[in-house]
Every structure is written in C-alpha cells, then in structure tokens.
Amino acid sequence: MSKSEIPYKINLSESELPKAWYNVRADMKTDHRPILHPGTLKPVTLEDLSPVFCTELAKQELNATDAYVEIPFEIREFYKMYRPSPLVRAYCLEKELKTPAKIYYKFEGGNTSGSHKLNSSIAQAYYAKAQGLKGVTTETGAGQWGTALSMACGYFGLDCRVYMVKVSYQQKPYRKGVMETYGATIIPSPSDTTEVGRKILAEHPDTTGSLGCAISEAVEYAVTHEGYRYVLGSVLNQVLMHQSIIGLEAKAAMEKYGEYPDIVIGCAGGGSNLGGLMAPFMEDRLKGRHAPYFIAVEPASCPSMTRGKFMYDFCDTGKVTPLAKMYTLGATYIPSPNHAGGLRYHGMSPILSQLYHDGYLDEARAVEQTKVFEAATLFARVEGTLPAPESSHAIRVAIDEALKCRETGEQKTILFGLSGTGYFDISAYMSYKEGTMTDHIPTDEELEEGFKGIPSLPGIQ
Ligand SMILES: *Cc1c(COP(=O)(O)O)cnc(C)c1O
Numbered sequence: 364m365s366k367s368e369i370p371y372k373i374n375l376s377e378s379e380l381p382k383a384w385y386n387v388r389a390d391m392k393t394d395h396r397p398i399l400h401p402g403t404l405k406p407v408t409l410e411d412l413s414p415v416f417c418t419e420l421a422k423q424e425l426n427a428t429d430a431y432v433e434i435p436f437e438i439r440e441f442y443k444m445y446r447p448s449p450l451v452r453a454y455c456l457e458k459e460l461k462t463p464a465k466i467y468y469k470f471e472g473g474n475t476s477g478s479h480k481l482n483s484s485i486a487q488a489y490y491a492k493a494q495g496l497k498g499v500t501t502e503t504g505a506g507q508w509g510t511a512l513s514m515a516c517g518y519f520g521l522d523c524r525v526y527m528v529k530v531s532y533q534q535k536p537y538r539k540g541v542m543e544t545y546g547a548t549i550i551p552s553p554s555d556t557t558e559v560g561r562k563i564l565a566e567h568p569d570t571t572g573s574l575g576c577a578i579s580e581a582v583e584y585a586v587t588h589e590g591y592r593y594v595l596g597s598v599l600n601q602v603l604m605h606q607s608i609i610g611l612e613a614k615a616a617m618e619k620y621g622e623y624p625d626i627v628i629g630c631a632g633g634g635s636n637l638g639g640l641m642a643p644f645m646e647d648r649l650k651g652r653h654a655p656y657f658i659a660v661e662p663a664s665c666p667s668m669t670r671g672k673f674m675y676d677f678c679d680t681g682k683v684t685p686l687a688k689m690y691t692l693g694a695t696y697i698p699s700p701n702h703a704g705g706l707r708y709h710g711m712s713p714i715l716s717q718l719y720h721d722g723y724l725d726e727a728r729a730v731e732q733t734k735v736f737e738a739a740t741l742f743a744r745v746e747g748t749l750p751a752p753e754s755s756h757a758i759r760v761a762i763d764e765a766l767k768c769r770e771t772g773e774q775k776t777i778l779f780g781l782s783g784t785g786y787f788d789i790s791a792y793m794s795y796k797e798g799t800m801t802d803h804i805p806t807d808e809e810l811e812e813g814f815k816g817i818p819s820l821p822g823i824q
Pocket residue numbers: 477478479480507508596597598630631632633634635636637706751753754782783784
C-alpha cells in the first residue's frame with residue numbers, strides 16, 4: 364500500500380471497538396511474584412483485599428488465568444462517548460525529521476480528564492456501583508487521576524473523596540474546580556479527617572503533604588467508613604488490564620491498513636499506559652509470533668527501571684500498602700524538586716517489571732527533562748497537539764528512533780503512546796521557554812539513600 368493511502372487518522376467504527384480487555388498476566392511465561400500482606404508477609408488473598416478494594420476489582424487483581432475479560436456493557440457505553448481515541452499517522456513530524464520511518468501515535472488526551480486514566484476510572488467506578496457501594500476514596504498529586512475518577516463517579520452517581528497533596532491543592536485551584544464540578548469532595552492532605560492525618564498535622568503543622576500521606580489517608584477513610592472502598596490509578600494489574608483498550612484499538616486500527624509496528628514506545632510512571640498500549644503486541648511476543656521491539660521511557664531524575672533494584676518494596680511512602688516485587692528506587696525516594704515532567708513514582712507495575720526482568724519488554728531508557736521538552740515543543744509545532752510532559756518522554760524516544768532511521772535508511776514503523784494533553788502543565792512549558800528548567804540526574808549516593816529504605820525481608824527478597 365502506498366504512503367498516501369494511509370489517512371492521517373485511522374478510526375475504528377463503534378462496532379469494531381474491543382469487547383474484552385486483555386490480561387497479559389495470563390500469558391506470561393513467569394508470573395510476577397505475589398503481592399505480600401505488609402503485616403503477615405504472606406501472599407494477599409481475596410479476603411485481605413476485599414475490605415480495601417471492590418470485590419470484583421480484587422478478583423481482577425489476583426486473576427492470573429483469564430486472558431480475555433469481557434468489558435461490561437455499561438462501561439462499553441461510556442467508552443463510546445470518547446473512544447476510539449485517535450490513532451494518528453505523524454506525517455508532519457516525519458517530514459520535519461526527514462525520516463523514512465513511519466510514525467504513529469495513539470492519543471489519549473482528548474477527553475476532559477486529559478489522559479488515559481479515564482479508561483480505568485470508569486471501570487473502577489462501575490464495579491463500585493455494581494457492588495452497591497456509596498463511594499470511593501483516592502489520592503491525587505498533580506490531579507489527572509483525581510479528575511478522571513471524579514468524572515467516572517459523577518457519571519455513576521458515586522460519592523468521590525479525593526485526598527489531594529496540600530501543595531498541589533494550593534497551586535492547582537483549577538484542577539480542584541474541575542473535580543468539584545463533577546461532584547467530588549477534595550480534601551487537602553494531611554487533613555483532620557483521618558487519624559493518620561491528625562497525627563502528621565500534630566507533628567508537622569506546616570507540612571505541604573506528600574503522596575504517601577494522601578494514600579494513607581484515603582485508605583484509612585475507606586476502611587473505616589461503611590460502603591467505601593479505595594481505588595488507585597496506576598501500577599495495579601487491574602489498571603493495566605483496563606488500559607489494554609489502548610493497545611487493542613491501536614492494533615485493530617493498524618491492521619486495517621496492513622500495518623504492524625516494528626517499535627512500540629511508551630512513557631512509564633507506574634506503567635499503565637505503556638502496559639496498555641503494548642499488551643496485545645506483547646501477546647504476539649509471548650506466543651512466539653512476530654512482535655515489535657518494546658521501549659519504556661522514564662525520567663533520568665526518577666529512573667526506577669534503568670537504575671532501580673528488582674526487589675520487594677512498599678507501594679507507598681507511608682508503608683501502609685502491600686509489598687510488590689518490582690523495580691524500585693525505594694519508597695522514600697523523592698525526585699529532585701526541579702523535576703516538572705511527571706512520572707515521579709518510585710516503583711513500577713509488577714507485570715511490567717517482570718516482563719522487563721525476563722527480557723520481553725526489551726529496553727528501558729531514561730531521558731533528561733530539557734530534552735523531553737525540546738521534543739514536546741517540536742511536536743506541538745508540527746503536529747498541532749500540545750503533549751503532556753509525561754507523554755513527551757515517549758515523543759523524545761520516538762524522535763530519536765526516527766532519526767536513527769534517517770541515518771540507516773531503514774523504513775521502520777514506530778508506534779508511541781501520547782498519553783495526555785499538556786493543558787495543565789503550562790508552567791513547566793514556560794519554565795522550559797524561559798530557560799529556567801534544569802536537569803537533575805541523581806548520583807549513585809543519592810540513589811543509595813533510597814535503597815536503604817527497601818525492607819530486607821530475610822528468606823523472601
Ligand atoms: C498518570 C500519567 C502517566 C503515568 O502513568 P502510567 O501509569 O505510567 O501510565 C503518563 N501520562 C499521563 C498523561 C498521565 O496522566
């Protein structure tokens with residue numbers, strides 16, 4: 364098929380939308396090590412998880428056998444309002460780079476939440492509603508997840524309590540405004556609504572909060588209030604499965620034109636958008652079929668896969684959550700304050716971690732934020748869309764791979780995930796433009812400090 368026959372945007376019709384999510388865990392050669400209860404250090408059971416998570420979501424979390432899980436009708440109905448998300452052929456970027464490579468991106472930033480997170484929040488809210496719960500609690504830092512969850516809860520008529528890190532609450536009043544429009548209650552964390560919050564406030568009255576503290580508050584509220592459960596927007600197996608909708612759509616759309624990627628690239632914070640984009644292509648790899656080369660991109664200032672340790676660690680700074688075997692910088696690791704580009708999580712999805720450890724996820728690459736914003740700015744100018752800083756990590760590597768093709772003359776097909784829009788990150792763009800943005804690559808000594816916080820767990824690690 365000649366180049367001009369592939370349109371700028373390849374869309375699926377409603378009838379072609381996926382009807383089941385893909386659970387890559389069911390096909391993995393080695394399952395990831397079980398998640399451990401922080402008190403007993405035994406693998407968590409459905410009984411352990413049920414007071415914290417909705418029952419159906421707890422089952423999905425533990426499901427290592429069903430490769431395809433039907434998407435309930437109500438969720439498919441909601442998906443239809445904003446899906447399929449566009450799969451775009453980046454003709455203008457290709458031309459700008461003078462590359463023979465074909466570049467495609469899957470854009471998840473077109474919904475009001477501004478990112479892929481809505482794909483999972485709507486599923487999680489649906490199961491909470493179906494269980495007859497009153498509401499859900501969560502934490503949010505920058506606000507993307509809180510916004511996506513507020514939208515989903517507004518749709519299903521669920522109470523939504525978002526513990527928002529106090530500094531973000533103060534600095535991002537518009538995020539709060541959006542969440543409140545959808546009916547959510549936003550509580551600056553630490554707060555006096557929970558025991559852990561009151562304790563922290565008594566010890567540090569002037570603290571501006573942390574994600575770890577907000578998680579502890581959200582979990583405490585959920586387990587101490589009848590009819591509430593806690594939900595999370597990344598890292599978990601269930602979230603990766605919900606996000607497989609991204610890859611399933613992308614693969615089906617490319618197939619319509621006889622296209623198949625040679626390289627699949629995604630940014631990785633907790634691993635959900637990359638996990639979702641690569642899922643059906645990873646199925647090809649795991650089943651021994653022709654498959655792409657996979658690249659995970661992370662910030663040089665928070666390099667969990669490229670420089671972290673593959674060990675059991677807590678999922679939160681407050682150490683109230685279970686332990687997961689994953690690539691981690693240590694739960695106390697906090698990226699340098701000049702880091703504006705998102706993807707600040709200290710760990711990584713256990714599924715992605717295992718796939719990387721076993722060599723199925725081929726490569727992790729760390730990039731510096733000024734290089735990321737350079738790519739973001741170029742992309743915005745030639746392709747029109749203002750990308751989220753997180754997504755721009757993937758753009759950076761897609762551009763680098765396309766430039767390699769210019770050197771070698773190879774006509775590779777590159778697919779990357781454009782996980783969100785940059786509308787809420789204008790201050791980071793301004794700092795890049797003004798030249799005040801800097802890079803920070805942690806020294807080995809700095810990383811050692813974080814590693815010290817990883818529990819030793821004799822006989823388990
Ligand atoms: C939250 C977020 C990410 C990082 O989370 P993953 O779970 O790694 O996908 C990436 N991009 C955007 C736009 C986000 O909002």
